[in-house]
Amino acid sequence: MNPDRTLPRDWFPGRVPENVTVDPEAYLETTYSFQLFHSAAADALHIGRGSSVYLGVMFDLGEHARVNIGNFVLMNGARIICDREITIGDYSLISWNVVLMDTPRLPTDAGRRRLALEHAARQSPRRAGTEVAASPIRIEANVWIGFDCCVLPGVTIGEGSVIGARSVVMENVPPYAVAVGNPARVIRQLEPPEPDQYASTL
Amino acid sequence: MSRTTSESGSGWSHGPLPANVRIGANTLITADYAFKRFRSKLSPALLMGANCTMDGVHFAIGEGGRVSIGDFCYFTNAVLLCELELRIGNYVVIGWNTTIADTDFHPLVPAERIADAIACSPLGQGRPRPEVAKKPVVIEDDVWIGPNATILKGARIGAGAWIEAGSLVTRDVPPRSRVLGNPAQVIGQVP
Numbered sequence: 415m416n417p418d419r420t421l422p423r424d425w426f427p428g429r430v431p432e433n434v435t436v437d438p439e440a441y442l443e444t445t446y447s448f449q450l451f452h453s454a455a456a457d458a459l460h461i462g463r464g465s466s467v468y469l470g471v472m473f474d475l476g477e478h479a480r481v482n483i484g485n486f487v488l489m490n491g492a493r494i495i496c497d498r499e500i501t502i503g504d505y506s507l508i509s510w511n512v513v514l515m516d517t518p519r520l521p522t523d524a525g526r527r528r529l530a531l532e533h534a535a536r537q538s539p540r541r542a543g544t545e546v547a548a549s550p551i552r553i554e555a556n557v558w559i560g561f562d563c564c565v566l567p568g569v570t571i572g573e574g575s576v577i578g579a580r581s582v583v584m585e586n587v588p589p590y591a592v593a594v595g596n597p598a599r600v601i602r603q604l605e606p607p608e609p610d611q612y613a614s615t616l
Numbered sequence: 617m618s619r620t621t622s623e624s625g626s627g628w629s630h631g632p633l634p635a636n637v638r639i640g641a642n643t644l645i646t647a648d649y650a651f652k653r654f655r656s657k658l659s660p661a662l663l664m665g666a667n668c669t670m671d672g673v674h675f676a677i678g679e680g681g682r683v684s685i686g687d688f689c690y691f692t693n694a695v696l697l698c699e700l701e702l703r704i705g706n707y708v709v710i711g712w713n714t715t716i717a718d719t720d721f722h723p724l725v726p727a728e729r730i731a732d733a734i735a736c737s738p739l740g741q742g743r744p745r746p747e748v749a750k751k752p753v754v755i756e757d758d759v760w761i762g763p764n765a766t767i768l769k770g771a772r773i774g775a776g777a778w779i780e781a782g783s784l785v786t787r788d789v790p791p792r793s794r795v796l797g798n799p800a801q802v803i804g805q806v807p
Contacts, residue, residue: 474712493712493763511713513763513781520709522806524758524776528707531688535667540644542669542690542709564764564781582782582796596782596798 421445433458437485441466450474452541453496462487462504470510476517476548484555495519498548503555503573513564517548554589574604635659640666640687647672656681656698665689665706681718686757697721701752708755711763711781718769719750756791778806 415421415436419429421444428445433456436442440461447467453459453475461467462485470491475481479496483489484504492508494500495515502508519542521527530543549568553559557571560579571577572589581598590604626632628645636659639645643664653676656662661677664670665687672693677683681698686706694710696702697717710716722732728746735743751770755761759773762781773779774791784798794804 495712495763511764513712515763515781518760518762520760522760522778524707524806527709527758527760528688531690531707531709532667534669534690535642535688540669540671540690542692562764562782564762566781580782580798582780584780584796596784597796 415442431458434461435459436461437463437465439463441468443467443469443471447471447473452477453479455480459483465489476519496548496551497546499550500553501550502553503557505555506553506557506559508553508559509561509563509579511562512559514551514553515565516551516567517546518567519543519546521546574606576604634661636661637664638662639664639668642666643668643670645670645673649674651675653677655679658682678719692763699748700750702755703752704755705757705759705775707758708761709759710761711765713763714761714765714767716753716755716767718753720748720769723748776806 415430421442424444426444426446428448430445431448431451440463442461451473454477457480459473459481461483464485465483465487468490471489472493474493474495476497480499481494481496482501484502486505487502489508491510492512497517500514500516520530534540534542551565552570554571554573556574559577562580563577564582566584569583569586571587574590575587576592577583578594581594582596583598587593590606591600592602593600627639627643628650630648634651634654638660643666650673656677657679662675662683664685667687668685668689670691673691674695676697678699681700683696683698683702685704688706689708691710693712695715699719702716702718723729723746731746734740735745753767754772756773756775758776761779764782765779767785771785771788773789776792777789778794779785780796783796783800785800789795792806793802794806795801796803
């Protein structure tokens with residue numbers, strides 16, 4: 415990041431918001447990712463050392479949202495819909511068109527939803543309501559989430575797990591599991607690594 | 617503070633609306649690509665109520681396609697693929713990257729699919745395409761559709777239904793039911 419919070423070779427003429435911290439050794443491709451960034455939290459977003467956030471990742475963050483991206487995380491074209499808290503652990507891989515949502519944004523009750531939509535139509539610029547209770551999402555370390563997956567509010571995905579492409583994860587996934595399908599189910603367990611297999615000394 | 621028109625004054629952020637599009641007061645349409653694939657020759661081809669927000673929506677409407685959308689709808693980056701008819705009620709919410717299609721796009725029968733592939737090719741100039749199955753999609757009032765969902769031809773989604781993220785809807789959804797999965801199944805009622 416440049417001193418004026420622009421990004422080197424950014425195609426979009428934007429700046430990184432003040433409440434975002436990007437490790438000097440992380441890569442953030444474009445400030446277009448902040449087009450829907452509305453968080454006013456002090457530590458709204460952290461991108462850790464060695465992590466890459468490529469084109470197409472969208473941080474759709476509500477006023478109180480906090481997102482923490484660990485170290486050596488690879489993200490490519492994910493939609494982060496967050497009104498409360500989403501954490502992504504070290505070494506996790508998030509593929510194209512993945513949706514991580516900690517909130518449905520609008521009330522499930524149709525009557526209350528109508529009021530929220532009438533309120534949204536009076537906003538300039540337009541924004542759908544964010545008054546719904548959100549439940550944090552926790553992606554632990556070394557998780558791999560395949561193309562087009564959706565992770566729904568309140569879900570924790572355990573360390574080392576793999577989520578197959580196009581899965582919809584609505585329940586917690588234990589560590590070192592392979593979960594696939596819509597809704598996602600665990601189909602097998604993976605061998606946890608020996609401690610000395612964590613060889614990274616970077 | 618209400619804003620009754622877009623910066624262009626037309627309701628669309630990128631210029632005047634096509635002549636066969638009618639929208640109500642305080643409805644906003646964004647994105648330069650909104651009408652890139654809008655080819656309908658009907659009039660009106662797109663009829664939309666008041667107070668809607670169409671943020672980054674693709675109106676990919678074929679020559680004989682007709683879309684109606686009620687009041688207070690809020691769509692984010694939805695793709696509407698219409699060759700026949702999409703009928704969407706009031707207070708409908710559609711999440712990011714959701715696709716709604718009222719057509720199969722190509723024929724099912726293998727021989728006809730070959731004819732279609734040729735007709736669609738750069739060498740198919742003027743050759744008529746075979747008939748393709750189409751059925752209207754109807755989405756009633758107060759339906760919520762999550763991100764990454766797909767709604768296919770002939771589906772009627774009943775009032776107040778809740779379509780979870782990533783669902784593939786191929787059949788009718790009863791009013792006030794909650795559906796999930798591929799293919800989408802009813803997993804409960806909206807509380």
